[in-house]
Amino acid sequence: MTALTKTTIRVNIPQDAYDIRIAPGGLDYLGPWLAAEGNPLIKPGQKVLVVSNPVVFELYGERAITSLTQAGYQVCHCILPAGESYKTLASIEKIHDVAYENRLERSSAMVALGGGVIGDMTGFAAATWLRGIAVVQVPTSLLAMVDASMGGKTGVNHPRGKNLIGAFHQPKLVLIDPKVLETLPVREFRAGVAEVIKYGVIWDLPLFERLEAAERLDDFTQVSHELLQTMLNHSCQAKADVVSQDVREAGIRAILNYGHTVGHAIESLTGYSEINHGEAVAIGMVVAGEIAVALNLEPVTDGTWDESAAQRQKALIEKAQLPTRLPTDISIDDILRALKSDKKVQSGRVRFVLPGSIGTAFVTDQVSNESVRRVLNACRAF
Structure with missing residues (x-):
């Protein structure tokens, strides 16, 4: 197997550190990288359960399984329906059923081959099978690559409510193969761009400015390899930086939820x-940006957020053809009620991430509810 050009980003979590590897064509190296001689992430010979959805499995399942099998793993698979509506405890039970039928042990592993839904479910199934076995994330959507897999x-x-049932369970490896994005539907690509824009707003001004300089952000075929690599590298590094500082979201990690408070409600x-998800986050970022303008809070960081900044954010979102x-068809009152069920509510108060x-x-x-209501009404008219 020939040498492969890759970018490696380390997520430095005590006792649970792992690598994010970004490598075009890297899917074919999944098995060898897990079985790394001298320091395997998963010992060869162990059982590995690949979890995917029908579309992704048809496109990439054989390659993943072949790579794992040739590296010496005993491979089985579980195929779940695609879509957020299937992200339920019933789906977790199906994964556990396959794990039981194939006698997965504590030395076994699960591999999430798919987008964010598959990644979230596989990670939770691994966290709860035999009180926790290894999981490897192989994201196949841009959104999962820059966010959900890490x-x-x-x-x-x-x-x-969204994501109310879960656990923190770090992967052994995140393997990102940008070439699989060639088969990603354009709407899903745009959804991922929303998360990239998020990192620019909350953490990475150079990334934001690079996105502003891009001619188009709405279509994978119109994004240069260099820009895509910048989007992946900067987004993954931003998440690694934040997560390494705050593993369990006790502090700074909460900023990664920018746009998600209203987004999850939608x-x-x-x-x-x-x-x-990406479309909802895009709308949520617009709302959060307008709340920050309306409140005119004393800046807690260098720089300011004003109407000009909000318009720059909105222009990027529109460049990606996101809403x-x-x-x-949903009422403001329903959104306000849904916000009260958000995971970030503390002592009955909704916590917003603002720029x-x-x-x-x-x-x-x-x-205040009154401030949120005014902004939500205004955002109806944009």
Whole structure:
């Protein structure tokens, strides 16, 4: 097997450190990298359960299984329906059933081959099988590559809220093969761009400015290899930096939820079908940006966030052809009620992630319902 050009980003978590490897064509190296001679992540000979959905498995399942088998692993697989609506405890039970049928042991592992839904569910299934076995993330969507596959957050949705059931369970490896994005539907590519924009707003001004300089962000075929590599490298490094400082979201890690507070409410209220995660986050970022403008809070960081900054953010979101308006078929009252069920609520107060400037963000619970209602109404008219 020939040498492969790759970028390696280390997530420095005590006792659970792992690598993010970004490598075009890297899917074919999945087995050899796990079985690394002298220091294997998963010992060859062990059982490995590959979890995927029908579309991804048809495209890439054989390559993943072949790589694992040739490296000496005993491989089985579990195929689950695609879509956020299947991110439930019933799906976890199906993964556990396959794990039981194939007698997965504590030395075994699960491999998540798919987007964020598959990654979240596989991670949670691994965290709860035999009280925790190894998991490897092989994301196949841009959104999963830059966000969901890293950081160890795993879980499923409750009928009344997103990601309310879960566990922290860090992967042994995150393997990102950008070439698989060639088969990603354009709408899903744009959804991933929303998370990339998020990193630019909350952490990485140079990334934000690079995205502003790009001619297009709405189509994988119109994004240069250099820009895609920048998007992946900067986003993964940003998440690694934040997660390494705050593994269990006790502090700074909460800023990674920028756009997600209102975004999760929109997803839940539209049944996880009308609007996808990235689209919901895009709308949520617009709302958060306008809340920051409306509150005119004293800056907690260098720089300021004003209407000009909010417009720059909105322009990037529109460049990616992502929505900026609230759906017309959900009420403001329903959104406000849904916010009360958000994971970030503390002592009954909704905690918002707001931008302090382009490249910085902070968390506050000093946002009244009246302020949120005014901004939500305004965002209906954008």
